[in-house]
Amino acid sequence: MTAELVRGQNHPLPDTRLEIRVSAGHPVVAGATLCDEQGRMGGAEWIAHPGSPSLPGVEVSQQAAADHRLAVDLEALPAAVHRVSVLLALPAGVGGPARFGAVAAPFVAVTGLDGTEIASYTITGLDRESAVVALELYRRQGAWKVRAMGQGYEGGLAAMLGDQGVERPAELAASILDAVARGLARSVSAPPPRVPEAERVRHTAPVAADHQDAPAPPAADGPIDYAHPRRQTPPEPGPALPPTGYPTPVAGDASGWSMDERLYNQVWGMFEDLARTTAAYRSACDFAESRLDQELDRALSDPRSRIGGAGDAAREAARAKHDELVARAQEALDRDLAQLAAESEVVEPALPAAFARWDNPVWQAYRVPMEVPMAVRLGDLHLPERTDLRIPMLVRLPLERGLWVDSGRGRSEAAGLLDQTELRRLAMDTAVAHAARLLAVHPPGEFAVHVVDPAGSGAGSLAPLVEAGVLAGPPAAGAAGVSAVLAQLTERVDLIQMAMRAGAPDALPPGMDTAERLLIVHDFPHGFDDRAVTQLRYLADEGPAVGVHLLMVADREDASAYGPVLDPLWRSLLRLTPVADDHLADPWVGHAWTYEPPTFPPGSGVLRQVLSQVAETRRQWDR
Known part of the structure; x- marks a missing residue:
């Protein structure tokens, strides 16, 4: 049963590897501070924020976002740490509302690695505050608990950091907001929802893990979960489906009022799937490396491993487990990439001119449209895991x-x-x-x-x-x-x-x-x-x-x-x-x-052909 906390209430934590999920309905900045038993911070290096997102045992998002996933490994925290505070702030100075009273109440949940909620808290009662300490994870008598805080600050991020014991909080707050602004400037903006989220169904194949900027590692001895929680019919637990178990890709199988909108939503679904499945793969590999390092350190520090071949056996077992985890992650990644590549081969030829590459045959039958499309293609995007899998970069119109x-x-x-x-x-x-x-x-x-x-x-x-x-x-x-x-x-x-x-x-x-x-x-x-x-x-x-x-x-x-x-x-x-x-x-x-x-095919006259059509239509329109 999930514990629904109210302000001040606490709840025991059964696991040490956790995710903290934040849903705010509007972009917020997420961070975390580490404190000792007396509530004192060890310095600026004990703060995780967008400009410095990783600490031992804690990783936060590098961007302002409406939804966050913070990864927490309580066992990996420094021994002196007894408290982890989760901080949320509105990104003042980069647009948007200036107080939490103007947006929906933020919701935070502590979950296990399998997504099971342990405790949740809806932060109500905020008005003029623009920063809030949402939750506190704290250690008592060797056990960890979570407490719902909801402590808001009208003075914003600087006031909250100052209350956390940060030296020169205004300078740190300014640097965090600058990092957020840089992140917004380089980010491809997500499209606004066109239909209710519950109606967005594309296909049922497990394509990617739903991890945010800091994907949590898989359980030490359990299977890696690559199931996408937004799929309407998630697969039953068990062996991963082989590639032949996927449904045949169909162009335009996303929701929408028109074919163009369905294709647009499908492209963005592919974009998100590729981002998240790659994040899951990288997270699994990072976890495998971290686990290998820890087990090798334990083997080297154990005096018994120096007797006979026990040390060599322990190191060999650790490397075998590492290779198994990486191979399992690679298998899942290859499976998901193959499905996305098959979908891309179906979707790309079906795109309308506004979404299509210049080498698409749709341009050979081009006619000036009578309506403005919902988006335009400005190029392609790909990741190093598979460079030939290109996702159209679609930007909404008007710009x-x-x-x-x-x-x-x-x-x-x-x-x-x-x-x-x-x-x-x-x-x-x-x-x-x-x-x-x-x-x-x-x-x-x-x-x-x-x-x-x-x-x-x-x-x-x-x-x-x-x-x-x-x-x-x-x-x-x-x-x-x-x-x-x-x-x-x-x-x-x-x-x-x-x-x-x-x-x-x-x-x-x-x-x-x-x-x-x-x-x-x-x-x-x-x-x-x-x-x-x-x-x-x-x-x-x-x-x-x-x-x-x-x-x-x-x-x-x-x-x-x-x-x-x-x-x-x-x-x-x-x-x-x-x-x-x-x-x-x-x-x-x-x-x-x-x-x-975007590039034109070598020797192609498509640019001059399209421009001449635009010019001719304009002349006829002006008559």
Whole structure:
């Protein structure tokens, strides 16, 4: 029976390897502090938080999320630790509500590794507080218990950390929120639910373990559980199904009102499945390594192992158990990857143009749509466990934030092999591919593209857009051209904002259309003065809400002279790259995914064919 705790109530813990599951209904920051028997902390190294997520025996998420899974191994804690406090805080400064009273009451549960709830607690009674100590795991007379705390703090994360005994809590709180902001900037945003969660059923095969950023290790002597708890009909306990036991994949078998929505949900289901099954595999391997190290240490420290062959036998047994765990994890991973690959082979050819690669035959029969699709494909994502299994990177429309094609080398090995001039050309080619797709998936008259190219260095890449006549005007060059375009779009944002706030959209100037706008900014910051930089920051922050979006082509290092003033600009944009780079994170586990930019088949004329169709349809529409 699960113990449903109220504030102050405690309950014994039967296990030492646990998960603490958090469901908040809105992104929160999760952390944990370790304290000794007197409630004192040993220092900043006794705090697990997004900027430093792992401690001995505790691992927390690296991102703000609505759902968390914290892994706790009480036996692995330092001997001096007698208390583990679980902390939750709203990520103030990165958007969203500023107090818990404005969101649903957070729910926390302590579970075993098999998912069985031991104790749960709904944190009620919060109002102006923006941080709360949710639970406390504490040791009494050699046994561990959990206590429901619910201690809130109006002063937020800094006040809570200070009460926990942290030195310079404001500095630590600021560093944690900065780590959260960086995580949000690099994360691929999860799609909002389109239908109730209970109705989301795709297929029944066990594909992945439902682990969050810190997947818990399997029980020492029990089977590794790879069953996905969101499947409607989970498999009965027993041997894993062979590959032939899976149902035949079908394109569009997710829920949704239309085929496009069903395919969209199916792609995101595949994305989540791959993230979680890989997390389960990595967790199992990490656990096997940790177990091996512990057993080898015990064998070496036992004097009896030095007599005869007992030591060699113990070490051999430990390595055999390690190999068995890894082999079992690899078998489950291979099984799940094979099923996902089979599903991908069925889904990819069935995708509509907005979701399809440029080499998909759907583009050969392309016609300008009459409705805006729910999402657009910006490239592919894959993990190192199987690089040929590509997940379409679908981003919802209208865009919630601008795009940034990074023309710098960064830390990418692929970019480091290229000449800087070639890398900049590829970055602009990638930006043109993104712009062409956005033009292609919008109805005529509902999307326009502006370009600022101060030095005219992007003329070669821009040629397909210019020659097809699909731009809102010639690429703006020189300081005067840049200033004119930025002023025009800034004024547009101001006017639409005022009309929306006044509840009078009819008050817009006569002849002003409300079509979405995309501004391609090339070679930033060369040719941009301080006023232009300020306008770009304004467009990045305020533009998406009124249909004005940025597509920056820039090397961040080139803008280093501006210092931290541009940090909010980079964080507000979704960073993409012209070559493969593992800089994006998924919203469930936080894996580093390798992003592959969109490419056209060698020698293909699909880009000019699509743009000519867009231009012709626009001319007919304007008549």
